[in-house]
Amino acid sequence: MNCPMLNLLAKRSYCGGMFCLFCVQLTIVVIAIAFGGLVTWKPRKVIEIQIALYRPFNWKIEPISMEKEIRNTRIMGLAVLVLGIFSLAWILLS
16 A cells, blocks of 8 residues: 555555554654744744643743743744754655
8 A cells, every 4th residue: 555645755655554654754844843833933822821731730930031031932943943844854855
């Protein structure tokens, strides 16, 4: 049988009832690119989501300087985005 990813680039195949390694790598890279883009584009919203996720555990987190936190979060998101794009290029060209 062929790879379930529409025989993407005709390089990989579907083996033994499991997804091929190419499909798994591609899925992880796409998720990393989407996450990196989200964090780069909306860092304040990501920080607010993190604060909301910690609230049920009775943890109160607040950044000392919201401006620095937004800048650092945006830099982290940009790093994830760039690494995701490099990983995508590596997967597609190998």
